Amino acid sequence: MDERVSFENVSRFYGEVLGVNRVTLSIPPGITSLVGPNGSGKTTLMNLMTGLVRPTRGEISVRGISSRDPERLCRSIGYATQFDSFPRGLTGFEFIFSFLTLFGFPKARCRTLANAAIERVRMGEAAQRKVAGYSKGMRQRIRLAQAIAHDPPVLVLDEPLNGLDPLVRSETIALFREYAAQGRHVIVSSHVLHEVDQISDQVILLSNGYVVAEGQIQGVRGEIQEQPMQVWIRSSRPAALASKLFEQDHVVEARLAADGGGVLIKTRDADRFYRSLNHIALSGIDIEGVTPADDNVNSVYEYLIGGGEEGR
Amino acid sequence: MIGSMIAVIQLELKKTFFARRSLWIYLLAIAPAFLYLVHAVDVTHDHEHRQALAAAHPVSSEALRSIAVGASLEDVTAKLGEPYANVKPNFRRRGRGGPQFEVNNYTDGENDFTFVFVDGVLQRINEQDRCNIQKDSEIFATVFQFFYLRLAVFFGCVGIFMNLFRGEMLDKSLHFYLLSPMRREVLMAGKFLAGLIAAVLIFATGTALQLAALSWHFEPGAVSEYLRGPGWGQIMTYLGVTALACLGYGSIFLAAGLRFRNPILPGAAVLLWEAANPFLPAALKKVSIIFYLQSLCPVVASSPGRNLSLLLRLLLSSAEPPAAWVAITGLLVVSMGVLVIAAFRARKLEINYGTE
Numbered sequence: 098m099d100e101r102v103s104f105e106n107v108s109r110f111y112g113e114v115l116g117v118n119r120v121t122l123s124i125p126p127g128i129t130s131l132v133g134p135n136g137s138g139k140t141t142l143m144n145l146m147t148g149l150v151r152p153t154r155g156e157i158s159v160r161g162i163s164s165r166d167p168e169r170l171c172r173s174i175g176y177a178t179q180f181d182s183f184p185r186g187l188t189g190f191e192f193i194f195s196f197l198t199l200f201g202f203p204k205a206r207c208r209t210l211a212n213a214a215i216e217r218v219r220m221g222e223a224a225q226r227k228v229a230g231y232s233k234g235m236r237q238r239i240r241l242a243q244a245i246a247h248d249p250p251v252l253v254l255d256e257p258l259n260g261l262d263p264l265v266r267s268e269t270i271a272l273f274r275e276y277a278a279q280g281r282h283v284i285v286s287s288h289v290l291h292e293v294d295q296i297s298d299q300v301i302l303l304s305n306g307y308v309v310a311e312g313q314i315q316g317v318r319g320e321i322q323e324q325p326m327q328v329w330i331r332s333s334r335p336a337a338l339a340s341k342l343f344e345q346d347h348v349v350e351a352r353l354a355a356d357g358g359g360v361l362i363k364t365r366d367a368d369r370f371y372r373s374l375n376h377i378a379l380s381g382i383d384i385e386g387v388t389p390a391d392d393n394v395n396s397v398y399e400y401l402i403g404g405g406e407e408g409r
Numbered sequence: 410m411i412g413s414m415i416a417v418i419q420l421e422l423k424k425t426f427f428a429r430r431s432l433w434i435y436l437l438a439i440a441p442a443f444l445y446l447v448h449a450v451d452v453t454h455d456h457e458h459r460q461a462l463a464a465a466h467p468v469s470s471e472a473l474r475s476i477a478v479g480a481s482l483e484d485v486t487a488k489l490g491e492p493y494a495n496v497k498p499n500f501r502r503r504g505r506g507g508p509q510f511e512v513n514n515y516t517d518g519e520n521d522f523t524f525v526f527v528d529g530v531l532q533r534i535n536e537q538d539r540c541n542i543q544k545d546s547e548i549f550a551t552v553f554q555f556f557y558l559r560l561a562v563f564f565g566c567v568g569i570f571m572n573l574f575r576g577e578m579l580d581k582s583l584h585f586y587l588l589s590p591m592r593r594e595v596l597m598a599g600k601f602l603a604g605l606i607a608a609v610l611i612f613a614t615g616t617a618l619q620l621a622a623l624s625w626h627f628e629p630g631a632v633s634e635y636l637r638g639p640g641w642g643q644i645m646t647y648l649g650v651t652a653l654a655c656l657g658y659g660s661i662f663l664a665a666g667l668r669f670r671n672p673i674l675p676g677a678a679v680l681l682w683e684a685a686n687p688f689l690p691a692a693l694k695k696v697s698i699i700f701y702l703q704s705l706c707p708v709v710a711s712s713p714g715r716n717l718s719l720l721l722r723l724l725l726s727s728a729e730p731p732a733a734w735v736a737i738t739g740l741l742v743v744s745m746g747v748l749v750i751a752a753f754r755a756r757k758l759e760i761n762y763g764t765e
Contacts, residue, residue, distance in 0.1 A: 144760060150759045168590045168592055171590040186424075195416070198413075199417065199589035200589055201410070201412035201413045201416070201591075203412075243585075
């Protein structure tokens with residue numbers, strides 16, 4: 098049986114606008130990151146492999162199932178989209194439960210699977226609250242629960258770590274690793290190179306709808322570490338947080354937000370930054386969410402993509 | 410497949426019944442019933458008022474009906490007694506010897522009679538009957554065909570069926586359905602059935618409430634007699650026509666919701682076509698939902714053509730109403746045809762929120 102996710106010369110155009118062009122890929126099980134600047138075609142590629150959009154040209158196969166057969170495909174794929182919208186009026190549990198009922202499972206099984214998925218993302222306490230009242234990080238987690246609820250062998254996750262606090266972020270990464278270790282596909286998109294470096298077995302680098310490079314992460318790591326990175330941290334005690342972070346020698350700048358709701362950090366060493374953030378969170382400073390806010394990432398892409406284009 | 414479809418129906422029903430945007434649909438459905446209720450209260454009050462006037466100025470129906478045009482004011486007053494109201498309109502005299510008007514009102518407690526005298530001679534008699542079921546059923550037929558079907562059910566179906574797909578596109582939540590292992594045609598069928606159940610429940614309830622409100626002011630005996638006669642048949646037919654209207658308009662607007670980004674344009678086009686139906690040539694009349702629905706209605710409504718000028722009446726063409734089975738079969742076939750086209754569209758449905 099074919100265990101790969103394959104793209105054969107796939108193109109997708111939106112009218113005259115290019116989504117992706119002539120993509121040929123063969124993705125093995127494990128954690129694969131789709132990396133690229135905004136508008137590079139990451140989401141289009143994910144929508145293509147989940148059957149939400151159809152290729153203008155080419156063929157896509159997910160573990161032997163054609164993307165033109167969404168009825169079979171959707172049993173094998175769990176997709177957490179980037180769309181921060183939900184059916185109205187539902188609680189977290191109802192959201193997952195109702196999604197599972199569409200699979201035709203008996204209600205008792207839907208209930209069991211929904212509870213298991215919710216517990217897996219540690220949303221048990223908030224499960225009976227309306228999704229509309231969730232924080233960004235909670236909405237992100239409930240979308241992840243929806244993606245894993247039917248226990249699919251392929252997980253496709255669009256910017257899954259955005260808005261998560263450090264503890265949940267590391268738990269989520271652990272979940273990805275566990276899934277990958279079970280021989281499943283975990284395909285994540287990110288525009289944060291550090292994140293990619295931290296979690297991926299392999300990387301697919303996209304630019305302007307083309308695959309610029311694909312392969313092991315080591316190749317891009319060195320480039321990433323030379324670039325400073327900016328992170329936006331939401332906290333109820335931004336001054337204390339900034340003070341703690343500024344003690345670290347890799348932090349070169351800390352700027353408080355005008356509304357007092359957070360702090361913008363610039364660091365030279367992303368690995369050390371995230372490790373220290375975990376320690377700070379454990380020391381009792383409330384961290385509500387961590388969001389990359391790094392315009393400089395684009396310069397890394399430009400550097401990498403520019404180099405890639407020479408070789409293409 | 411059945412389990413998935415039932416799940417879709419349950420989810421969609423919950424959304425349709427409890428969505429905030431459904432409030433105006435409920436309003437459309439019950440507004441006519443409210444108006445009939447106001448009418449019933451008014452008629453009851455009017456009847457009580459006439460009874461009181463008749464008690465103060467007693468006169469029999471026979472005596473009132475025995476008066477003929479040409480009688481003198483003195484003769485009428487001698488025969489009927491003093492009227493409960495006497496008005497002498499102060500019209501401007503156009504010269505010496507101009508006409509002198511006098512208006513006298515009498516009632517027997519049920520009907521109101523207005524006698525118009527000119528220079529002491531009776532010129533005109535207006536009799537205003539008390540409402541009866543026959544009269545009210547004609548009023549109902551007119552309101553049902555020209556307001557309820559053409560506007561309330563029509564726009565209600567726009568609101569319900571257009572939103573089944575288009576609303577979720579705008580909310581960016583349609584992908585949750587498309588990520589489930591269900592044939593898109595099954596999804597479409599489930600959504601349509603949910604919309605149909607909701608629309609039929611809402612608008613058939615509206616029809617039933619209107620009929621109940623309309624008959625509220627009649628004596629129980631008169632209502633029983635009506636029900637024993639054509640009553641139940643007419644009620645069931647009106648409910649059936651309401652359901653068929655939901656089916657016909659629902660299928661069109663579901664398909665339009667899948668095809669068009671802006672629902673206002675197809676909605677307006679269908680509305681214009683349906684509204685223009687009386688003015689269309691006979692052959693084109695038959696290419697509309699309202700033509701078949703009207704032909705199924707048990708009571709002929711007052712046609713708007715009756716009050717039109719001769720020229721316009723000449724422009725109006727009449728089409729022979731089809732037999733009931735032809736109308737019902739035709740509506741079912743058209744709806745199924747539209748749904749099949751919509752199913753092809755649903756099969757190719759993609760998520761492309763960015764361009765919505």
